[in-house]
Amino acid sequence: MSYRQRKITVEFTLSDGRTFGNGQGNMLTITDASCFASIAVYGGVAGTQITLYIWGMSPAHMTNLSWRGVWRQEQSTANKMRLWADGRLIFEGDITDAYADYNQAPDIPLILTGQIHFNLRNQPAADFSAKGDVAVADIIRALASTVGLGFENQGVSRSLSDPHFSGNVVQQMLDVASAADINIDLGNVEKVTIWPKGQNRNIPPVLISPDHGLTGYPVYTMTGLSATTIFCPDLFTGRPAHLESSLPD
Missing domain, CATH: 3.55.50.10 (Baseplate protein-like domains)
Structure with missing residues (x-):
């Protein structure tokens, strides 16, 4: 299996009645986005988190999402972000921070972090x-x-x-x-x-092998076996994996 480019689509939604101006409403969708995304699917205490670098946005849109749009205590909800790779939704959550790095001009990225259920973590609830x-x-x-x-x-x-x-x-x-x-x-x-505890989720295992995403070789560690794959949204917390490699047992 080889590396390949994927069509990335990013959607931003402003909260609390804010808009992108000029009649655009509160939603902005960017197709064929030039970006870099790192997604950590912890699932438990930390939840799922994302760091996204996206290039090619207008200064006005970056302002809407960064210092004017970053969540603060006086706001009711954070802005939202969704990201698709080749039409498959791979992240949907709340924006926790965003800033434009003009030190990288002329290719200025908007750098965002997000977390699933961030808004819920900041809303009071009954005991x-x-x-x-x-x-x-x-x-x-x-x-x-x-x-x-x-x-x-x-x-x-x-x-x-x-x-x-x-x-x-x-x-x-x-x-x-x-x-x-x-x-x-x-x-x-x-x-x-x-x-x-001590069990996998009730779902078929995902196959990891040189022909199914494995890059390099697995590494034995004190806590188990570490393997690196190319992008695979089918890997998530609790799912069993079947690993095949040429390493001896």
């Missing part, structure tokens, strides 16, 4: 309390539903006694997962997934 033994899946399902998130339970059957959790919704779900000692994935903008 969760219940009496008696309550299924962990029911607790997280209830919390997710308050903010319009779907929920998927892949085998968790534990319960918590007299549960009480406070903080924003994301923090409460993380605290529930920690108290129950289970895995939780908050790296999806549409749903929350939980599954037991």
Whole structure:
């Protein structure tokens, strides 16, 4: 498998009634974007994060998204960003920082960072309390539903006694997962997934081999096996992988 160029599309949406001016509304879509994106799909506590460098934007648009548009405490919500590679959505989340680096003139990039559920992490939420033994899946399902998130339970059957959790919704779900000692994935903008510790998610393994994205050779480390692949959006937290290489077992 060889490297190849992909068609990148980036969409920005301004929040809190702001617009890009000149009748453009609050949404800006850039097709065939000249950009560099680094996406970290942690899934759990850190969520999914992105750093995006994008070139070719007008000074006005960069201003709308950078110092005029970066989220501050007095704002209700951060601006949003979506990114597609060859028509496949690979990131959707909230912009946490943005600035134009004019030190790189004449090729000036707008540099943005983003995180899934950043807005939810900065919105107050009601405490969760219940009496008696309550299924962990029911607790997280209830919390997710308050903010319009779907929920998927892949085998968790534990319960918590007299549960009480406070903080924003994301923090409460993380605290529930920690108290129950289970895995939780908050790296999806549409749903929350939980599954037991020490197990994989119930999904077919992704194949990694020289013919399927593997670059170089796997490296044995103290914590496991490290392998590098070309861009592969099918790799995510909790999914099993089948690795083939010419290294001896």
